[in-house]
Amino acid sequence: MSMIDTPLMRGLERVLDLSAFRHQVIAANLANIDTPGYRTRDVRPFAGEIEQAMAGDEPSLTEQSFTPVAHEIRGLLERPDGNNVSVERESLLLAQNQLRFQVAVQFLKAEFHKLSSAINGGSAS
Amino acid sequence: MNLFGMLELSGSALGAERQRAEVVASNMANVQTTRTAAGGPYRRQLVVFQAQHVPRFSLALAGLHRETASAVRVAAVVSDQRPPVLRFEPGHPDANPQGYVAYPQVDPVEEMTDLLGAVRAYELNASAVQATKGMILQSLDLLR
Amino acid sequence: MNNSIPSIRILPVEIGTSPPGVAEGGKFLEVLQQSMDQVEGAQGDAATQVAQLLNGQGADLHSAMIAVEKADLSFQLMMQVRNKIVQAYQQISTMQF
DSSP states (O other), X not given: OOSOOOHHHHHHHHHHHHHHHXXXXXXXXXXXXXXXXXXXXXXXXXXXXXXXXXHTOOOOTTOTTOOOOEEEOOSOOOOTTSOOOOHHHHHHHHHHHHHHHHHHHHHHHHHHHHHHHHHTTTSOO | OOHHHHHHHHHHHHHHHHHHHHHHHHHHHTTTOOOOTTSSSOOOEEEEEEEEEOOOOOOTTTTOOOOOOEEEEEEEEEEOOSOOEEEEOTTSTTOXXXXXXXXXXXXXXXXXXXXXXXHHHHHHHHHXXXXXXXXXXXXXXXXX | OOOOSOOEEETTEEEOOOOOOHHHHHHHHHHHHHHHHHHHXXXXXXXXXXXXXXXXXXXXXXXXXXXXXXXXHHHHHHHHHHHXXXXXXXXXXXXXX
């Protein structure tokens, strides 16, 4: 593409792409919280994230090997109508995901500013 | 994220839950209605929710696999098929020959529970809209 | 000859610090041409993404914003390359022989 690229930028862009995609999936789960038979979906690199984080590993979001795919989650409590969307889970993930997106944006902005300074020799913006 | 699709998706849920609340209101208003234009007592109404796949153009350039997320819609408003509740009131104008009056099978407790569910789901999807807006503003902020 | 041309460091490209000569002019222009091509590419990509965004064709907003920013940085880079080259030639032309 262009010379304007660093490994950090690529990693951050990836976090943004994944977070944006996950946001859509979470919003769809929330929209279908009362739909009979609807199964909760999540995005593969993140799945099991809460469990992983508790076990002490952070999922590696900047690896290129993951293609984000939405898939059904197992292990959730199912209601009589077949719906297994959990209010608590989706609300938590909604907030967490939004925060992650925000953090990535800020770091990416800082990276852009750094490059801009380097290009312009530290003078002018 | 896909601007045009995201807000619509959450919006579909807001609309569906609102419709559900309206049906509850109608049921509550008619809890004592023994006589309708169609004859017979008011029949309790329920909404049927259905997931609705939103077609979305995939971002071939980005190489990311996009699956369609689903919005929700009210597939139908149906009448409760349970038989009406019969109460012995021989003096009532709508009493049948045996002296029983047919009342709608509307249970206020059941309706209130349903309403609370609709309100909670509405609030959840409203916060999803807020989250989407937040992320849109963040994205715009990338350009300083 | 001593080095009168300031060495230009543009990440990660470095234009040589050798003395001026007609042969070296080609190298400068090569780098400038490269920059210009990259700017064109970056701006084209940004335009495509923004157009897709406005058409509701599924471009992510953040991707479009990033593409626009990269195009802008590419442009700035090209301008700096151009400025340095112009500066270098100006210095050459004021040299006394």
